[in-house]
Amino acid sequence: MVKKVNKIFDHKWASTLLWIIAIIIVWEIAACIVAATKRTPENILPHLYQIVAAIFSPKEVSSGMTAIMIVLTSARATILRSLLGFLLGIAAGFLLALIMKMSGLLEKMLFPYLMLIQLIPVLGLAPIVLSITGDINKSRIIIAAILSFYPVATNTLAGFKSVSRDKYDLMYTYAAKKRTIYTKVLIPSAIPYFFTGTKIAAPMAITASILVDTLQGDGGLGCMLSQSLKHAMSIYVFWLIVFFSAFIGILSTHLMSWIEALISPEKRVIRKAKREDRKMKAAKAPEAAKDYVYDRRARMCSKRRS
Amino acid sequence: MAQTTQKIKRPKTLYQRFKENSKAQSAATIVMPVLLGVVIVILWQSQALHHLLRTNTFTLPLLTRIGEIFGENLDKIWDNSVATMTVAFVGLLIGSLLGYGVAIFAALCPRVGKGGLTVIGAFASIPVVALAPVMNNWTKDVSDVASVRSMVAKILVVMLIAAANMCLNAYRGLTELKPYAMDLMDTYAAKKRTVFVKLQLPNSVPYIFTALKVSVPSSIITAIVSEYFAEYIIGVGRQIRENIVLAQYPTAWAYIAAACLLGVAAYVVLMIAQSILLRRYH
Amino acid sequence: MSELKEREVEIQIRDLGVTFKDNAGNDVKALTGVNLDICKGEFISLLGPSGCGKTTLLRTIADLQEPTEGTVRISGMTPKEIRLQQKFGFVFQQPVLFDWRTVKKNVELPLEIMYQSKEDRSKRADEMLEMVGLKGFANHFPNQLSGGMQQRVNIARAFGIRPELLLMDEPFSALDEFTKEKLHEDLLRIWRQTNKTVVFVTHNIQEAVFLSDRICVLSPHPGRLSAVVDVDLPRPRTLEMKESEHFNELVYEVRGKFEGGSV
Numbered sequence: 001m002v003k004k005v006n007k008i009f010d011h012k013w014a015s016t017l018l019w020i021i022a023i024i025i026v027w028e029i030a031a032c033i034v035a036a037t038k039r040t041p042e043n044i045l046p047h048l049y050q051i052v053a054a055i056f057s058p059k060e061v062s063s064g065m066t067a068i069m070i071v072l073t074s075a076r077a078t079i080l081r082s083l084l085g086f087l088l089g090i091a092a093g094f095l096l097a098l099i100m101k102m103s104g105l106l107e108k109m110l111f112p113y114l115m116l117i118q119l120i121p122v123l124g125l126a127p128i129v130l131s132i133t134g135d136i137n138k139s140r141i142i143i144a145a146i147l148s149f150y151p152v153a154t155n156t157l158a159g160f161k162s163v164s165r166d167k168y169d170l171m172y173t174y175a176a177k178k179r180t181i182y183t184k185v186l187i188p189s190a191i192p193y194f195f196t197g198t199k200i201a202a203p204m205a206i207t208a209s210i211l212v213d214t215l216q217g218d219g220g221l222g223c224m225l226s227q228s229l230k231h232a233m234s235i236y237v238f239w240l241i242v243f244f245s246a247f248i249g250i251l252s253t254h255l256m257s258w259i260e261a262l263i264s265p266e267k268r269v270i271r272k273a274k275r276e277d278r279k280m281k282a283a284k285a286p287e288a289a290k291d292y293v294y295d296r297r298a299r300m301c302s303k304r305r306s
Numbered sequence: 307m308a309q310t311t312q313k314i315k316r317p318k319t320l321y322q323r324f325k326e327n328s329k330a331q332s333a334a335t336i337v338m339p340v341l342l343g344v345v346i347v348i349l350w351q352s353q354a355l356h357h358l359l360r361t362n363t364f365t366l367p368l369l370t371r372i373g374e375i376f377g378e379n380l381d382k383i384w385d386n387s388v389a390t391m392t393v394a395f396v397g398l399l400i401g402s403l404l405g406y407g408v409a410i411f412a413a414l415c416p417r418v419g420k421g422g423l424t425v426i427g428a429f430a431s432i433p434v435v436a437l438a439p440v441m442n443n444w445t446k447d448v449s450d451v452a453s454v455r456s457m458v459a460k461i462l463v464v465m466l467i468a469a470a471n472m473c474l475n476a477y478r479g480l481t482e483l484k485p486y487a488m489d490l491m492d493t494y495a496a497k498k499r500t501v502f503v504k505l506q507l508p509n510s511v512p513y514i515f516t517a518l519k520v521s522v523p524s525s526i527i528t529a530i531v532s533e534y535f536a537e538y539i540i541g542v543g544r545q546i547r548e549n550i551v552l553a554q555y556p557t558a559w560a561y562i563a564a565a566c567l568l569g570v571a572a573y574v575v576l577m578i579a580q581s582i583l584l585r586r587y588h
Numbered sequence: 589m590s591e592l593k594e595r596e597v598e599i600q601i602r603d604l605g606v607t608f609k610d611n612a613g614n615d616v617k618a619l620t621g622v623n624l625d626i627c628k629g630e631f632i633s634l635l636g637p638s639g640c641g642k643t644t645l646l647r648t649i650a651d652l653q654e655p656t657e658g659t660v661r662i663s664g665m666t667p668k669e670i671r672l673q674q675k676f677g678f679v680f681q682q683p684v685l686f687d688w689r690t691v692k693k694n695v696e697l698p699l700e701i702m703y704q705s706k707e708d709r710s711k712r713a714d715e716m717l718e719m720v721g722l723k724g725f726a727n728h729f730p731n732q733l734s735g736g737m738q739q740r741v742n743i744a745r746a747f748g749i750r751p752e753l754l755l756m757d758e759p760f761s762a763l764d765e766f767t768k769e770k771l772h773e774d775l776l777r778i779w780r781q782t783n784k785t786v787v788f789v790t791h792n793i794q795e796a797v798f799l800s801d802r803i804c805v806l807s808p809h810p811g812r813l814s815a816v817v818d819v820d821l822p823r824p825r826t827l828e829m830k831e832s833e834h835f836n837e838l839v840y841e842v843r844g845k846f847e848g849g850s851v
Contacts, residue, residue, distance in 0.1 A: 013421075014421070015417060015421030016420075016424045017421065018421055019421040019422050019424070020421075020425060023425065043443060045443075045444070104331075105334060105338060108334050108335050108338045109338035109339055109341065109342050110339075110342070111339075113342065116566075116570070118569075119569030119570050119572075119573050120565070120566045121526060121527045121543065121566070121569060123527055124530045124531075124543050124546050124562060124565050125562065127546060127547050127550040128365070128555075128558065128562065131365050131550060131555070132361045132365055164684070166680050169678070169680070169684075170678065170680065171701075172651075172671070173651075173652070173671060173677075173678040173755075174674055174676075174698045174749075175673075175674050176701045177701075180701050184686075184697065184700070184701070188688045203430070203431040206433055207433035207434055207435060211433075211434075215547075222435055225435070225436075225439065229439055238439070241436070242437075242439070242440055245436040246432040246433070249431040249436075250431040250432070264688060265729075266687055269729050
């Protein structure tokens with residue numbers, strides 16, 4: 001029996017599932033307590049099934065729309081803008097890293113400012129950007145772009161710098177042109193680093209877009225979130241948005257991993273090899289267990305001797 | 307044969323000389339950023355930046371004006387900065403400890419713990435805007451005083467973000483050991499506790515700083531954003547927003563400047579701490 | 589040296605010296621007063637302990653390092669001219685492979701840089717991989733191969749461009765003894781087939797004796813050429829020769845040059 005349980009835990013997802021179940025249990029226990037002691041439990045901690053029920057509820061909560069319809073329509077505005085800002089930001093970040101790699105002087109000029117952007121609370125700038133542009137859609141795009149720009153630029157630059165001396169020497173012996181070195185060595189080397197940057201940037205772009213929403217009553221997830229909190233509509237809209245934004249935040253990071261696997265064949269192959277390796281190890285596990293027993297006995301013997 | 311043994315001297319271009327001169331290079335490291343800074347200041351003060359952004363000195367006040375306001379409101383800015391920094395620092399501290407704890411758990415019992423890493427790592431991807439109101443709701447009963455419960459709510463948000471950051475990095479620090487280090491410990495028949503204290507813990511120290519480099523700025527930003535949603539009106543971030551609502555743009559800009567200074571100061575402190583603590587590792 | 593006069597000299601090194609600056613700004617003589625002629629089709633080894641400047645000498649021939657004094661001429665031209673004509677094959681100590689390219693694409697890389705057509709590239713890469721015995725691994729990625737296999741890819745890549753001159757910087761030093769012996773035989777076979785000049789850097793006396801026509805012994809502090817030993821073992825060489833008395837005499841002779849020559 002113990003063996004069987006252990007075998008289940010060989011899969012990575014099993015322990016993830018365990019944790020998710022644990023969180024659900026804690027949530028539900030807390031929800032029961034809240035339900036018993038509070039007048040409006042749904043404001044603080046509704047049961048999870050109540051939130052799920054809200055997804056499918058046909059009840060109209062505001063101007064002829066059900067809760068889920070509100071969430072999805074406002075999500076469209078938010079996600080499209082943050083996607084546009086994200087794409088602009090990562091393109092700018094990549095280009096800046098490339099330019100900084102090409103010119104040492106420009107790198108020296110810009111690098112301290114690149115570090116500084118990280119320390120400036122860009123989200124704090126959101127209200128100012130809104131008042132400068134005067135347009136919420138532009139603000140969403142700009143803030144999302146600034147936030148995604150920084151991690152991509154620094155990571156890509158680190159990628160360019162990770163290329164070893166040997167590789168430059170090899171290209172030198174081939175008398176390769178500068179352009180060739182960039183296209184065949186530097187840019188491919190920086191790709192994994194670039195994706196590390198986008199994995200950080202993607203949820204930030206979404207956060208930025210939702211935050212900008214809250215600044216103006218002009219639709220979008222953040223706007224609906226505030227309205228629902230002020231009880232302008234069912235509180236379940238709030239809970240749906242909380243879970244939905246958490247979901248797209250996590251999804252965006254995974255999406256970047258999938259895209260990376262799609263365009264870098266070596267990652268796919270290596271991962272597959274690792275998976276097979278794990279399977280092999282799992283098949284060999286009983287033998288390992290025998291070794292362990294043997295080991296224990298040996299240790300006990302040595303102890304007795306001493 | 308004679309001419310081949312002569313020394314070859316190729317004339318060097320000025321650019322090449324500059325590139326190969328290490329003194330000139332290190333001077334450029336300082337001169338170039340300062341140059342850019344001066345250019346930006348000039349563009350700003352001469353209102354060229356305003357033309358570029360199609361805005362006016364009302365929404366984007368001149369630097370001298372921001373400085374003036376900053377000086378006039380020093381007391382208030384200080385109070386709000388302390389409030390923001392308290393939230394950011396306490397949240398960062400508790401969150402990092404919590405994250406490290408989960409990392410230790412995951413490193414000691416990887417079968418069960420690894421899932422925890424995935425789940426906590428996912429918290430890093432949850433938008434702060436979604437977490438902040440939830441925390442506000444949950445902390446309603448903590449205290450009767452609005453300032454206290456709203457601070458607890460903000461700290462909880464920062465804590466979650468910092469924990470997520472720390473736990474992934476610390477786990478790598480505890481498990482990505484030098485090859486054969488573990489085998490060496492096995493040959494000494496070292497106890498699990500000894501291995502942990504002598505090998506895994508010291509190995510994770512540089513990784514802690516890797517995590518902090520990300521989570522120090524991000525905890526300040528998180529503190530600022532969660533102030534937007536907080537019940538009690540205090541903090542640098544909240545003041546930016548309140549002043550913009552009141553159309554007091556110069557004051558808002560003064561708070562933005564304060565926020566930047568906080569970020570830079572915190573980062574400098576971290577760098578100093580790192581250079582002292584990591585001296586043995588390099 | 590009478591035999592050498594009949595053969596065409598390919599690399600001519602005269603009074604070569606290389607000086608580095610260390611971190612404190614002091615001059616460090618990596619090489620000084622090196623004079624050497626290397627013949628066409630010759631397999632020559634640069635042998636010495638670490639810090640003797642053997643790699644610096646190789647890098648100077650490859651134009652990876654500029655001499656501070658003296659000259660290097662290859663077929664009457666400077667190393668730079670030869671490099672720009674893309675006639676060097678350089679094998680580094682580490683197999684400098686590109687993780688995102690398959691084995692075959694790695695071999696094709698220099699050919700791409702030289703603007704060869706796709707069919708030519710593919711054909712040549714297949715030939716080279718067959719030559720080093722990696723035909724079945726063309727579509728694998730470098731990370732899936734063992735260290736020895738990776739170094740073979742490296743060699744295949746170097747030979748792929750039909751270099752005039754093959755420069756090898758301790759290519760086998762990171763490999764185990766069995767793989768090394770196998771690759772020694774492979775290298776000699778390929779060298780015989782192609783008949784290129786090979787300059788081979790190593791710190792292993794047996795390896796140098798087994799592979800080379802001549803061994804240049806270098807000594808450190810400052811780096812200099814202290815002796816040249818002719819290896820008159822018959823070709824083709826076989827692993828059995830390593831057991832022969834003559835082989836051991838040669839190893840002994842080379843070792844003697846070290847103790848006499850070094851400080």
